[in-house]
Amino acid sequence: xxxxxxRILPWKNDAVTHHREAKEMKIxxxxxxxxxxxxxxxxxxxxxxxxxxxxxxxxxxxxxxFVMIPQSGLHFTxxxxxxxxxxxxxxxVTRHSCPSCxxxxxxxxxxxxGVFVTRVGTMDDAxxxxxxxxxxx
Numbered sequence: 001x002x003x004x005x006x007r008i009l010p011w012k013n014d015a016v017t018h019h020r021e022a023k024e025m026k027i028x029x030x031x032x033x034x035x036x037x038x039x040x041x042x043x044x045x046x047x048x049x050x051x052x053x054x055x056x057x058x059x060x061x062x063x064x065x066f067v068m069i070p071q072s073g074l075h076f077t078x079x080x081x082x083x084x085x086x087x088x089x090x091x092x093v094t095r096h097s098c099p100s101c102x103x104x105x106x107x108x109x110x111x112x113x114g115v116f117v118t119r120v121g122t123m124d125d126a127x128x129x130x131x132x133x134x135x136x137x
Contacts, residue, residue, distance in 0.1 A: 027069070029123040031103035035079045038105070038122075042073030045115065047129050052137035058095060058104055065120045066106070067129065074116050081105060093117075 025044065030037040045068035055064035082099045086092040093109040096116075107117040120126045 025128070027067075027118075027123055028125075029105075029118070031098035031101055031105060031122065033098060033101035033103070035100045036081060036098045036103070036105060037077045038074060038118075039077070040069050040074045040118070042070055044069045046132040047120070048133045048135060049131045050135040050137070052135060054093070063134070065129070065131070066117045067120060067123075068112065068115050069118050071108075071114050071116050074118075 024042055027040040027044065028038065047065075047067045049063040049065050051063045056062075058064065079099060081096040083094050083096050085094040091110060093107045095104060096106050096108065097104050103122060104119055105122050106119055108115070109117070120129050123129075
């Protein structure tokens with residue numbers, strides 16, 4: 001039985017190769033009801049699909065599809081996110097969601113400090129998305 005979250009490697013590590021050309025870009029998005037909005041400017045990290053058991057729980061069975069972005073370039077507007085972290089497992093990730101509609105916006109983890117793991121489904125335009133990696137944990 002897995003008792004912790006998978007460790008997410010920072011994208012400056014040679015173990016992760018991008019399928020897209022690394023470049024600065026602007027990403028905007030938000031939740032279903034529009035109460036949460038965010039904007040990011042900078043170089044996004046790897047785009048991934050995670051099929052681990054924890055991600056299956058939060059998505060209802062499908063893979064969690066996300067892009068890792070530096071928190072330094074990320075700005076939230078309009079409302080503060082709800083946060084949830086399991087206390088019964090070691091190194092649990094913190095899930096962040098809209099306090100009104102419950103949209104899962106992203107995740108933070110001690111395994112990747114300074115990174116916000118942003119859910120692709122919350123992005124206004126995710127046409128750039130192509131998974132660099134699929135995780136089966």
